[in-house]
Amino acid sequence: MLHSKFLQTALILAVSSVGFQPVFARAADTKADEEAGAVLFRDKGCAYCHGANGAGGKKGPDLSGLRTDKLWPPAKITDQILNGGQKMPPFSDSLSDKEIAELVAYLRAKHRPIPPPSANPTPAPPGL
Numbered sequence: 001m002l003h004s005k006f007l008q009t010a011l012i013l014a015v016s017s018v019g020f021q022p023v024f025a026r027a028a029d030t031k032a033d034e035e036a037g038a039v040l041f042r043d044k045g046c047a048y049c050h051g052a053n054g055a056g057g058k059k060g061p062d063l064s065g066l067r068t069d070k071l072w073p074p075a076k077i078t079d080q081i082l083n084g085g086q087k088m089p090p091f092s093d094s095l096s097d098k099e100i101a102e103l104v105a106y107l108r109a110k111h112r113p114i115p116p117p118s119a120n121p122t123p124a125p126p127g128l
Protein backbone atom coordinates (compact mmCIF):
# COMPACT_ATOMS: atom_id res chain seq x y z
CA MET A 1 0.00 0.00 0.00
CA LEU A 2 2.65 2.46 1.11
CA HIS A 3 4.86 1.18 -1.65
CA SER A 4 2.34 1.77 -4.42
CA LYS A 5 1.50 5.21 -3.06
CA PHE A 6 5.18 6.06 -3.22
CA LEU A 7 5.43 4.78 -6.79
CA GLN A 8 2.37 6.77 -7.77
CA THR A 9 3.83 9.96 -6.33
CA ALA A 10 7.17 9.31 -7.99
CA LEU A 11 5.44 8.74 -11.30
CA ILE A 12 3.44 11.94 -11.01
CA LEU A 13 6.60 13.88 -10.16
CA ALA A 14 8.49 12.35 -13.07
CA VAL A 15 5.70 13.02 -15.55
CA SER A 16 5.13 16.57 -14.38
CA SER A 17 8.81 17.51 -14.46
CA VAL A 18 9.17 16.10 -17.96
CA GLY A 19 6.01 17.92 -18.95
CA PHE A 20 7.04 21.27 -17.52
CA GLN A 21 10.69 21.44 -18.52
CA PRO A 22 10.06 22.53 -22.12
CA VAL A 23 7.86 25.36 -20.83
CA PHE A 24 10.79 26.74 -18.84
CA ALA A 25 13.17 26.12 -21.73
CA ARG A 26 10.97 28.08 -24.10
CA ALA A 27 10.85 31.15 -21.84
CA ALA A 28 14.03 32.39 -23.46
CA ASP A 29 13.77 36.07 -22.64
CA THR A 30 15.08 36.03 -19.10
CA LYS A 31 17.70 38.50 -17.91
CA ALA A 32 20.26 35.67 -17.64
CA ASP A 33 19.69 34.79 -21.31
CA GLU A 34 20.05 38.43 -22.34
CA GLU A 35 23.34 38.70 -20.43
CA ALA A 36 24.67 35.44 -21.89
CA GLY A 37 23.66 36.72 -25.33
CA ALA A 38 25.56 39.98 -24.80
CA VAL A 39 28.77 38.04 -24.12
CA LEU A 40 28.17 35.73 -27.11
CA PHE A 41 27.51 38.71 -29.36
CA ARG A 42 30.86 40.15 -28.34
CA ASP A 43 32.90 36.90 -28.38
CA LYS A 44 31.45 34.90 -31.29
CA GLY A 45 32.13 37.45 -34.02
CA CYS A 46 28.83 39.38 -34.26
CA ALA A 47 30.44 42.60 -32.99
CA TYR A 48 33.19 42.20 -35.62
CA CYS A 49 30.62 43.25 -38.26
CA HIS A 50 27.71 44.74 -36.32
CA GLY A 51 29.83 46.85 -33.95
CA ALA A 52 29.93 46.78 -30.16
CA ASN A 53 26.42 46.08 -28.80
CA GLY A 54 25.07 45.87 -32.35
CA ALA A 55 25.26 49.62 -32.97
CA GLY A 56 26.33 49.01 -36.58
CA GLY A 57 29.71 48.74 -38.27
CA LYS A 58 31.41 48.85 -41.67
CA LYS A 59 30.51 45.22 -42.45
CA GLY A 60 27.10 44.87 -40.84
CA PRO A 61 23.94 46.92 -40.25
CA ASP A 62 22.81 48.57 -37.02
CA LEU A 63 20.77 46.02 -35.03
CA SER A 64 19.55 48.37 -32.33
CA GLY A 65 15.99 48.68 -33.65
CA LEU A 66 15.28 44.95 -33.91
CA ARG A 67 13.08 44.81 -30.82
CA THR A 68 10.32 46.85 -32.43
CA ASP A 69 11.01 45.96 -36.07
CA LYS A 70 7.94 44.07 -37.33
CA LEU A 71 9.97 42.77 -40.27
CA TRP A 72 12.24 40.90 -37.84
CA PRO A 73 10.20 38.59 -35.57
CA PRO A 74 12.26 36.26 -33.33
CA ALA A 75 11.93 33.29 -35.72
CA LYS A 76 13.40 35.33 -38.57
CA ILE A 77 16.28 36.57 -36.41
CA THR A 78 16.97 32.94 -35.45
CA ASP A 79 16.92 31.96 -39.12
CA GLN A 80 19.31 34.77 -40.07
CA ILE A 81 21.80 33.65 -37.39
CA LEU A 82 21.51 29.96 -38.34
CA ASN A 83 21.73 30.41 -42.09
CA GLY A 84 23.32 33.82 -42.60
CA GLY A 85 22.35 36.11 -45.45
CA GLN A 86 23.89 37.84 -48.45
CA LYS A 87 27.05 38.94 -46.67
CA MET A 88 26.56 37.39 -43.26
CA PRO A 89 28.02 33.91 -42.65
CA PRO A 90 25.85 31.10 -41.21
CA PHE A 91 26.43 30.23 -37.55
CA SER A 92 24.63 26.87 -37.41
CA ASP A 93 27.98 25.06 -37.04
CA SER A 94 29.53 27.35 -34.44
CA LEU A 95 26.58 28.12 -32.12
CA SER A 96 24.22 25.79 -30.24
CA ASP A 97 20.44 26.28 -30.33
CA LYS A 98 20.66 27.54 -26.76
CA GLU A 99 23.31 30.11 -27.68
CA ILE A 100 21.23 31.32 -30.62
CA ALA A 101 18.19 31.65 -28.32
CA GLU A 102 20.35 33.73 -25.96
CA LEU A 103 21.50 35.95 -28.84
CA VAL A 104 17.88 36.48 -29.89
CA ALA A 105 16.95 37.32 -26.27
CA TYR A 106 19.82 39.82 -26.18
CA LEU A 107 18.91 41.42 -29.52
CA ARG A 108 15.26 41.75 -28.41
CA ALA A 109 15.99 42.95 -24.88
CA LYS A 110 14.25 46.13 -23.78
CA HIS A 111 17.49 47.28 -22.19
CA ARG A 112 20.41 45.44 -23.75
CA PRO A 113 22.90 44.49 -21.06
CA ILE A 114 26.47 45.72 -21.59
CA PRO A 115 28.90 42.77 -21.46
CA PRO A 116 31.84 42.90 -19.03
CA PRO A 117 35.06 44.50 -20.35
CA SER A 118 37.14 42.35 -22.69
CA ALA A 119 40.70 42.57 -24.06
CA ASN A 120 39.33 42.00 -27.57
CA PRO A 121 35.74 43.20 -27.84
CA THR A 122 35.47 42.44 -31.58
CA PRO A 123 37.12 39.07 -32.40
CA ALA A 124 36.39 37.77 -35.91
CA PRO A 125 33.90 34.91 -36.27
CA PRO A 126 35.17 31.40 -37.17
CA GLY A 127 36.40 31.31 -40.75
CA LEU A 128 36.89 35.07 -41.20
Ligand code: HEC
Pocket: 041, 044, 045, 046, 047, 048, 049, 050, 059, 060, 061, 062, 063, 072, 077, 080, 081, 084, 085, 086, 087, 088, 089, 091, 103, 107, 125, 128
Ligand atom coordinates in the same frame (compact mmCIF):
# COMPACT_ATOMS: atom_id res chain seq x y z
C1 HEC B 1 30.87 39.08 -41.76
C2 HEC B 1 30.01 40.07 -41.11
C3 HEC B 1 28.89 39.63 -40.22
C4 HEC B 1 28.94 38.84 -39.08
C5 HEC B 1 30.17 38.16 -38.50
C6 HEC B 1 27.61 38.80 -38.53
N1 HEC B 1 26.75 39.51 -39.31
FE1 HEC B 1 24.77 39.76 -39.00
N2 HEC B 1 24.60 40.73 -40.78
C7 HEC B 1 25.65 41.06 -41.61
C8 HEC B 1 25.12 41.69 -42.81
C9 HEC B 1 25.96 42.23 -43.98
C10 HEC B 1 23.71 41.73 -42.67
C11 HEC B 1 22.69 42.27 -43.70
C12 HEC B 1 21.98 41.14 -44.41
C13 HEC B 1 22.92 40.14 -45.03
O1 HEC B 1 23.73 40.48 -45.90
O2 HEC B 1 22.86 38.99 -44.58
C14 HEC B 1 23.43 41.12 -41.37
C15 HEC B 1 22.16 40.98 -40.85
C16 HEC B 1 21.87 40.52 -39.56
C17 HEC B 1 20.57 40.48 -38.98
C18 HEC B 1 19.28 40.91 -39.66
C19 HEC B 1 18.99 42.35 -39.39
C20 HEC B 1 19.02 43.22 -40.61
O3 HEC B 1 18.60 44.38 -40.48
O4 HEC B 1 19.44 42.77 -41.70
C21 HEC B 1 20.71 39.98 -37.72
C22 HEC B 1 19.60 39.75 -36.70
C23 HEC B 1 22.10 39.69 -37.53
N3 HEC B 1 22.79 40.04 -38.68
C24 HEC B 1 22.64 39.18 -36.37
C25 HEC B 1 23.95 38.72 -36.26
C26 HEC B 1 24.45 37.97 -35.13
C27 HEC B 1 23.67 37.64 -33.87
C28 HEC B 1 25.74 37.65 -35.42
C29 HEC B 1 26.69 36.79 -34.60
C30 HEC B 1 26.26 35.45 -34.29
C31 HEC B 1 26.05 38.23 -36.72
N4 HEC B 1 24.94 38.86 -37.20
C32 HEC B 1 27.27 38.14 -37.36
C33 HEC B 1 26.99 40.84 -41.37
C34 HEC B 1 27.49 40.04 -40.36
